[in-house]
Amino acid sequence: MNQFPMTMQGAEALKEELHELKTVKRPRIVNDIAEAREHGDLKENAEYHAAREEQGFCEGRIQEIEGKLGNAQIIDIIKIPNTGKVIFGVTVGLLNIETEEEVTYQIVGDDEADIKNNRISVNSPIARGLIGKEVDSEVEIKTPAGLVEFEIISVEHK
Template structure:
């Protein structure tokens, strides 16, 4: 069975969502279904159908999270010695050689990626170009806007 890399923070966030779904949302949906049943004819009961649909989505998400967590290889990058090499979970600061603009990205699992907050997927072109490289290395990354040259100026395990 294939294991998928996930940061410690990503795993904790999924566990929190799972707990919320099981302890708060699921019981509320069951209560909503029971109340809707009391209104009579189920064929024309929009509240009942909406609650059943929400229940389906909730149960699907629960199964999805449980599956992701059971196949996760949780990596705590803070426990790995920093050798200056870019690895999964590292936070990398890059300098765009052409524009002199600094950007910082954390390399995370697919489920955790959020470009707006600087978390890029391990499978993204940017992360694939960074993995294995070291501080003070110049690299070329192919982006939708063309090839961009960066210099790796910092690699942190935070």
């Protein structure tokens, strides 16, 4: 079975969602189903069918999260000494050499990626181009807009 890298924050977020699903949402849905049953004929009972459908989604999400956590290799970047090398979990500061624009990305697992919050997947072209490189290195990264040259200006373990 393959393990997938995940940051501590990503694992904690999944654990919180799982707890919410099991302790709040699941009991509410069971209650909704019981109430809808009391309304009589189940064939034409929209509330009953909606609650059963919601129950299916909830149980599916619980199984999905449990599977992800079961296959996760949780990496706590704070506990790894900072050598200035880009590895999974770090927050890397980049300078676009052509435009002099600075950008910061945290390299995270596929499920945690969120470009709006500058969290990029370890499997993205940018992250693949950065992994193994060190602070003050210049790297060329193939982007949809073409080849972009960056200088790695910082590597943080936070």
